[in-house]
Amino acid sequence: DKGYYKEVKEHLFKILVIGELGTGKTSFIKRYVHSFFSQHYRATIGVDFALKVINWDENTLIRLQLWDIAGQERFGNMTRVYYKEAVGAFLVFDVSRPPTFEAILKWKHDLDTKVCLPDGSPIPCLLLANKCDMPKEGAANSADTLDKFCEENGFCGWYYTSAKDNVNVDESAKYLVAKILQRQ
Numbered sequence: 012d013k014g015y016y017k018e019v020k021e022h023l024f025k026i027l028v029i030g031e032l033g034t035g036k037t038s039f040i041k042r043y044v045h046s047f048f049s050q051h052y053r054a055t056i057g058v059d060f061a062l063k064v065i066n067w068d069e070n071t072l073i074r075l076q077l078w079d080i081a082g083q084e085r086f087g088n089m090t091r092v093y094y095k096e097a098v099g100a101f102l103v104f105d106v107s108r109p110p111t112f113e114a115i116l117k118w119k120h121d122l123d124t125k126v127c128l129p130d131g132s133p134i135p136c137l138l139l140a141n142k143c144d145m146p147k148e149g150a151a152n153s154a155d156t157l158d159k160f161c162e163e164n165g166f167c168g169w170y171y172t173s174a175k176d177n178v179n180v181d182e183s184a185k186y187l188v189a190k191i192l193q194r195q
């Protein structure tokens with residue numbers, strides 16, 4: 012009978028979702044976890060949580076604990092507390108609003124100065140160019156520019172996403188989880 016029961020490996024990963032106000036962080040999580048979208052905007056206050064369970068493969072179960080951090084928290088002094096022990100992050104901007112792109116490096120700096128992996132390296136961070144269903148402005152128009160930006164600033168990659176139209180939501184999550192698993 013030996014070998015009949017498979018060892019299932021379980022992981023719990025804390026993932027941050029950060030970026031400016033109204034870029035779609037909460038919407039991305041709601042789409043990913045609850046297959047739901049609303050046009051109605053209600054700003055997150057402080058932090059919200061969601062859990063997504065992934066049957067990664069027949070031997071691996073992953074629990075993603077998603078920390079949905081309010082955009083306005085960049086101006087607060089709680090991010091160090093929220094970031095603690097995170098192993099990955101989505102950094103979200105809105106392709107239709109260039110100022111949300113310009114703030115990315117402030118968020119990335121905040122992240123990298125306040126959290127790192129146990130070996131001291133930065134946590135994997137994936138850039139999400141969200142609201143790709145809308146007209147793109149500025150840097151968001153150019154895939155080459157975004158490639159170069161990610162390479163120069165320590166992002167593990169980027170995706171055009173739409174929480175509204177469900178574009179690349181599962182794909183980007185899968186990509187980040189794969190990066191995190193590589194570091195385990």
Ligand code: GTP
Nearest residue numbers: 033034035036037038050052055082142173174175
């Ligand atoms: P804060 O909690 O204030 O930091 O904002 P947030 O980043 O959580 O943004 P939220 O998800 O609340 O979305 C803000 C607004 O953008 C809402 O009206 C959403 O309906 C809208 N929105 C979010 N994602 C998309 C998208 O992919 N496409 C379009 N067209 N609208 C979106």
Ligand code: MG
Nearest residue numbers: 036037054055
């Ligand atoms: Mg929110």
